[in-house]
Amino acid sequence: MSPRTLIGLCSLVVVVLSMTVALGPLEGIPHITDEIAYTLQSRLLAAGLRVGPPGDDPALMSIPFWVVQPQTTSPFPVGWPLLLSIGERLGVPWLVNPLLAGLLPPLCWLLAREWTEEPIARLSAVIMALSPGVWILAASRMSHTSVLVALLLAAVVVSRGRDGLPAWAAAGLALAYVTLARPFDGVVLGGALIGLALWRAPSRRAWGLLVGAAGLGVLGTLADNLALTGDPLRFAMTAYLDDIARPGCNRLGFGPDVGCHATLGSLGHTPLKALQLAADSAVRLDRLLLGIPGGLLLVAAGAWRLRRWEPLAIIGLVVVGYGLYWSPGQALGARFWHPAYPALAVLLAAGLYPLTQRLSPLVVLAVTLAGGTMVASDLSDRLWCVDGRLVAALEAEGFTEGVVFLQGSGVREMRWSSLSIDRFRCTPLLEAGDGFMAQDPLGGGLRFRHALPDAESTENYLSIHHPGSPAILVTHDIEADERTLIPVPPQHPPEP
Numbered sequence: 185m186s187p188r189t190l191i192g193l194c195s196l197v198v199v200v201l202s203m204t205v206a207l208g209p210l211e212g213i214p215h216i217t218d219e220i221a222y223t224l225q226s227r228l229l230a231a232g233l234r235v236g237p238p239g240d241d242p243a244l245m246s247i248p249f250w251v252v253q254p255q256t257t258s259p260f261p262v263g264w265p266l267l268l269s270i271g272e273r274l275g276v277p278w279l280v281n282p283l284l285a286g287l288l289p290p291l292c293w294l295l296a297r298e299w300t301e302e303p304i305a306r307l308s309a310v311i312m313a314l315s316p317g318v319w320i321l322a323a324s325r326m327s328h329t330s331v332l333v334a335l336l337l338a339a340v341v342v343s344r345g346r347d348g349l350p351a352w353a354a355a356g357l358a359l360a361y362v363t364l365a366r367p368f369d370g371v372v373l374g375g376a377l378i379g380l381a382l383w384r385a386p387s388r389r390a391w392g393l394l395v396g397a398a399g400l401g402v403l404g405t406l407a408d409n410l411a412l413t414g415d416p417l418r419f420a421m422t423a424y425l426d427d428i429a430r431p432g433c434n435r436l437g438f439g440p441d442v443g444c445h446a447t448l449g450s451l452g453h454t455p456l457k458a459l460q461l462a463a464d465s466a467v468r469l470d471r472l473l474l475g476i477p478g479g480l481l482l483v484a485a486g487a488w489r490l491r492r493w494e495p496l497a498i499i500g501l502v503v504v505g506y507g508l509y510w511s512p513g514q515a516l517g518a519r520f521w522h523p524a525y526p527a528l529a530v531l532l533a534a535g536l537y538p539l540t541q542r543l544s545p546l547v548v549l550a551v552t553l554a555g556g557t558m559v560a561s562d563l564s565d566r567l568w569c570v571d572g573r574l575v576a577a578l579e580a581e582g583f584t585e586g587v588v589f590l591q592g593s594g595v596r597e598m599r600w601s602s603l604s605i606d607r608f609r610c611t612p613l614l615e616a617g618d619g620f621m622a623q624d625p626l627g628g629g630l631r632f633r634h635a636l637p638d639a640e641s642t643e644n645y646l647s648i649h650h651p652g653s654p655a656i657l658v659t660h661d662i663e664a665d666e667r668t669l670i671p672v673p674p675q676h677p678p679e680p
Contacts, residue, residue: 187293187302187306190306190309190310191289191290191293191306191309192290194289194290194309194310194312194313195286195287195288195289195290195313196286197313197314198282198285198286198288198289198312198313198314198318198319198322199282199283199285199286201313201314201319201323201556202281202282202285202319202322202323203278203279203282203323204323205319205320205323205560205563206278206279206281206282206322206323206324207278208564209560209563209564209567210278210323210324210563210567211571211572212278213278213570213571213572213618213621213622214324214325214570214617214621215324215567215568215570215571215617216324216326216515216516216567216568216570217247217248217249217568217614217617218249218260218326218515219324219325219326219621220247220248220249220250220570220617220620220621221247221248221249221250221258221259221260222258222260222264222265222268222325222326222327223268223272223277223325223621224250224258224620224621224623224625225257225258225260225262225265225625226265226266226268226269226271226272226277227269227272227624227625227626228256228257228265228625228626229262229265229266229269229272230269230270230272230273231626233626234257234262234408234411234412235255235256235257235412236255236256236257236625236626237255237256237626237627238252238253238254238255238256239252239253239256240649240650241633241645241649243634244633244634244636244645245620245632245633245634246613246634247613247616247617247620248613249424250620251420251424256625257412257420258420259412259419259420259421259423259424259425260327260420260421261364261365261366261367261405261408261419261421262364262404262408263327263330263361263362263363263364263365263366263401263404264327264330264331264365264366266364267280267330267361267365268280268325277325278325280325280330281321281322281323281324281325281326281329281330282322282323284322284329284330284333285318285319285322285329285333287333287336287337288312288313288318288329288332288333288336288526289309289310289312289313290309291333291336291337291340291526292308292309292312292336292526292529292530293305293306293308293309294340294344295336295339295340295343295526295530296308296309296526296529296530296533298340298343298344299343299490299492299494299495299530300490300492300530300533300534303537304490304530304533304534304537305530305533307533307536307537307540308526308529308530308532308533309529310533311473311474311529311532311533311536311552312525312526312529314552314553314556315472315473315474315475315525315529315552315556316472316474316475316555316556316559316560317469317472317473317517317518317522317525318525319556320472320516320517320559320560320563321516321517321519321522323563324516326516326519327365327366328366328519328522328523329522330361330365331361331362331365331366331369331522331523332522332523332525332526333358334358334359334361334362334365335358335359335362335369335373335374335377335523336526337354337355337358338355338356338358338359338362338374338377338394339377339498339526340355341354341355341394342355342377342380342381342384342385342394343384343494344384345381345384345385345386346386347386349389349390349393352385352390352391352393352394353393353394353397354397355377355394355397356393356394356395356396356397356398356399356400357397357398357400359374359377359378359394359397359398359401360397360398360399360400360401360402360404361401362374362401363398363401363402363404363405364401364404364405364408367405367419368505368509369523370401370402372501372502372505373498373501373502373523374398376497376501378394378395378398381394408420421434422434422435425444428444429444429445430444433510434510436508436509437453437508438453438454438455438458438508439452439453440452442510443510443511444510447461447510447511447512448460448461448512453510455507457510458507458508459507461507461512462503462506462507464512464514464604465506465512465513465518465520465521466480466518467604468514468517468518468603468604469517469518469521469528471517471559471602471603471604472517472518472559472603473528473532474532474552474555475552475553475554475555475556475557475558475559476554476555476558479532481535482531482532482535482536483528483531483532483535484531484535485534485535486530486531486532486533486534486535486536486537487531487534487535489534489535489537489538490530490531490534494527495526495527495528495530495531496527498523498524498526498527499524499527499528502520502521502523502524503521503524506520506521514603514604514605515568516603517603517604558602559602559603561602562600562601562602562603563600565598565599565600566598566610567600568608568614568617569596569598569608569610569611569614569615569617569618570614570615570617570618570621571618572618573618573667574618574619574658574667575618575619575622575630577658577667577669578630578656578658578669581656581669583630583654583656583669584629584630585628585629585630585654586630586631586650586653586654586655586656587631587633587646587650587653587654587655587656587672588619588630588631588632588633588655588656588658589633589634589635589636589642589655589656589657589658589672590612590615590616590619590632590633590634590635590658590660591612591634591635591657591658591659591660592611592612592613592615592616592659592660592662593612593659593660593661593662594661594662594663594664595609595610595611595662595663596609596610596662596663596665597609597610598610610662611662612634612660612662615660615662616632616634619632619658620632631650631653635657635659642655642657642672643675644675646672646674646675647675647676647677648677650675651674651675651676651677652674652675652676653674654671654674655671655672655673655674655675656669656670656671656672657669657670657671657672658670
């Protein structure tokens with residue numbers, strides 16, 4: 185098989201794997217609270233709006249990472265929702281990440297060819313196609329896959345150092361996207377690539393195109409901050425967490441007041457906590473590289489065999505950089521370390537390559553797919569407490585438009601062992617995500633609200649905000665996982 189045929193097959197495989205998980209276990213819907221906020225924001229952007237109308241009652245519309253007063257918007261950076269909005273416009277938002285994932289094997293192959301011999305470069309592309317850590321995130325609506333594609337594109341151009349000016353402009357635009365989608369990655373990894381390009385660019389003009397195009401992302405981020413917070417240097421997420429937690433809690437670094445909620449049993453972020461969180465991430469990453477434990481050992485063996493500084497520098501930047509961030513980022517594996525995946529894939533290929541000389545590559549393929557299957561089996565278990573059963577129940581009742589009041593009680597313990605999450609509590613707020621993810625932020629269709637405490641206040645709310653609208657109350661015993669749908673009579677404003 186020719187190298188290009190193999191790489192093309194790898195692209196097809198990762199697209200199919202990602203699509204299968206996205207439409208199968210993940211039901212084609214957002215699950216993680218971040219995904220829900222990204223999805224709602226992408227619906228606004230698909231309608232041509234950065235912000236939507238204010239919510240009628242903020243308390244009834246409270247979900248993580250979604251702001252409804254003084255305007256409706258997500259505090260996340262705008263880059264990824266903007267890209268996701270293309271899928272919303274076409275009616276296939278679940279397809280955006282799988283298609284992007286198809287670019288990872290060829291880009292990884294091109295980068296690896298600059299660092300090592302051709303057989304190892306091809307094997308690194310195979311790993312990018314088969315690694316569960318790649319296609320699980322690509323099956324989600326998280327931003328990490330798109331950022332990885334953009335960083336890889338820029339890294340390929342900078343590492344090669346010999347492409348024409350259009351390639352350098354494209355690399356700069358890729359870095360601009362990274363800054364718009366995940367500004368921290370744009371500063372740390374994008375900045376490192378721009379610095380490396382000082383030595384690798386074939387001309388000053390090429391370097392200038394890279395920097396100029398990348399600068400568009402900085403300008404866009406500053407403009408977005410200004411529009412949302414009134415301060416170009418103040419991020420909307422900072423303002424959001426200052427409001428719901430405490431001022432300054434989301435900043436980078438160490439201290440007793442760093443961190444917006446307790447991690448590892450206490451508030452504050454320390455170097456020791458950073459090491460503990462890094463160890464937790466390493467355990468999750470080790471399992472997700474090949475679907476079975478031992479991937480990082482092969483990475484270490486590959487680093488010793490390859491002896492290139494570039495992949496080690498990428499891994500170091502990612503690990504040390506995110507060591508300054510207080511959040512454990514448990515959802516969907518070691519997602520904060522996702523930008524290091526190409527370097528890990530090359531080192532893993534270098535460590536695995538001697539084994540492929542003794543064993544058939546089909547054995548490696550079988551082991552990786554078997555491990556991936558075990559990881560994927562966890563995803564069907566109500567990931568992050570959200571699934572499509574609520575919307576399906578409403579459709580079965582013929583309720584497709586109107587106000588849906590959600591009343592949850594109790595909690596339920598969940599676990600996703602393959603993702604290294606052995607205890608997670610499904611609460612009424614998180615369970616409400618399977619309603620809010622179906623909402624149109626501009627109004628119309630199903631409008632989900634947290635339930636009011638009694639019938640009188642419910643009737644008053646409907647008569648004021650949604651007169652004449654059909655309504656239904658969904659009571660959810662979360663521990664037993666049982667729902668009851670109770671029709672609520674339409675209300676009208678009182679006669680003058």
